[in-house]
Amino acid sequence: MSAHTPRPETMSSLVETDQRSREIFRQIVDGYLATGEPVGSRNIARLLPMTLSPATVRNVMTDLELAGLIYAPHTSAGRLPTERGLRFFVDAMMEVGNLTSEERKRIEAQIRAAATNRNLDQTLTEASALLSGLSRGAGVVVTTKADPELKHIEFVRLDPARALVVLVSEDGTVENRLLALPPGLPASALSEAANFLNARILGKTLAELRGEIARQRAQMERELDALTARLVESGIATSAGPGHDRHLIVRGQANLLEDLRAQEDLERIRMLFGDLETQTDVIDLLTRAEQGDGVRIFIGSENKLFSMSGSSMVAAPFRDAEQRIVGVVGIIGPTRLNYARIVPMVDYTAKVVGRLLDGER
Template sequence: MSAHTPRPESPSGLIETDQRSREIFRQIVDGYLATGEPVGSRNIARLLPMALSPATVRNVMTDLELAGLIYAPHTSAGRLPTERGLRFFVDAMMEVGNLTSDERARIEAQMKAAATGRTLDGTLTEASALLSGLSRGAGVVVTTKANARLKHIEFVRLDPARALVVLVADDGTVENRLLALPPGLPASALTEAANFLNARIMGKTLGELRAEIAQHRAQMESELDSLTARLVESGIATASGPSSDRHLIVRGQANLLEDLKAQEDLERIRLLFGDLETQTDVIDLLSRAEAGDGVRIFIGSENKLFSMSGSSMVAAPFRDAEQRIVGVVGIIGPTRLNYARIVPMVDYTAKVVGRLLDGGR
């Protein structure tokens, strides 16, 4: 399994050709991911599989710093990886582990229990909470409401010029949309339009229903008068509008307040909370994870959303019964996320959610 992320140009040939450089760089990254603390040359010399003096380690660290892979925070003698270094590590050096059988069983059991007797939103909320609990980061899910399977539609007149479009999905969720009515529309047209749609709606998504009506436009125009036909088309267009497109669920933000080491950490988390409140930007970023089949990793200022908070996100798409991508699950946290552990966790959770959407197969 690998994280599907664009591979950067190599920062320097030294990492590919010099085993010493690779091992020293790996120790710095591993130390940072484990503790968040800078790693010094003496500690690295003790941990290396080959015998090197602290002075030799410092020389290599200087080369790594010149390559833009590590830096010295404040006046510390130790080094931390830069965001560029983390990206290089994730793309070129990270060994992604496998989940244990216990971890797989826990994800399966919690998600199946969540899906029993719950709406789709309830199931996805549990997926978000589950990822948060497993990672100690914030679990996030974004889904396309328009992919819900529909059960019933109703037009409810509010006044001569407006009506509500009421959509009932298979999972019991109800969506209301405000619809402008054509002038002079008789009350009977609302009932006729609803009956026409309900005869065709069962089990379809809005997109499928819209495509069917477009395909059988001549039949619709022969069965309905022109005003009612307009009502059918405008009702479907309103129900499929932007407000119904994306839905964001975030759980576990409080986890991000744990293990803060300095005042700047608290400021970083405050900025991240602000990012999470800007739902449109989070949804846009998660939607980028729909571009491929695998897990995507977004690190720090590589994207504008996390440019101030210095956070990372690991995300993977999930599919419905027709293998269409209908949403994304992920984890947001500090850049020192345990990527090797979280990548398979997010990947497996996305697959379990997909199977539940496919009737548990």
């Protein structure tokens, strides 16, 4: 969308105090959200609750354009909202709808059915697929990875200065972490460190293993030389990298291919698919939705992830039994998402997931 810099005093006088301007702006936004098409002055004049001529409507549209809230695409005499206009509409004018009792029952029933086997991943995947189906966008969930019980640990030297720490969990998952080796470390130290840890690892999570090693520091220093002991501590303390402790679930990308109106739409969706493939950026954006209670709305180029694809995301955090925020559910789609309908949908889904994590059945 076109980017304009509105004059704050113009925006205030036109939209906050002028009922005509508000109604005309609302008709332009409503038309865009419903069809994606520009709205012209003649159509607006017919739809307004007050009687205005098309010429008067055009004058107000010119003022709204100067305020940076709407713009004229080159192919039409109608107007579309800018991203700044959409943000103003969402923050100051949108009337959020309510879910029907049938929609609430459907959300609750489907998520609870997935939760009967107490598999969190399956529950969150169902939540993501459900949001996708209800919104015709892509449903997304990000949550903290579980800390599984470990089965085996191995150190694999890559070169004199680096090794891989290979963590094998009881559930069969394998995770590799890069570790810097202290200078002068003998080759035998890698196997000695692995043997020391494997003797204590069974049935423990990585966090529990760290606690165990901390409690046995004196014994470790008696059994191992200083460099090997340092290797033991480094091997279980090493970070998996930014975002690695977060798990992303995306469902319903194919919905985004529906209702394409132009070649530009197809190109935008291709860019969005590329954004979704870059999981670290999606996780980073979803994590921003954890920075407060309630639903967050990200529109277009307000964030770097969607700066090229012109997409939006509506997201809300959910909490565990200790009331800690442990993840986010959301919907990604074009900027003409039906925000008033999707906000309560995302909010209610987050609350249902939270109640299930809180142990309520």
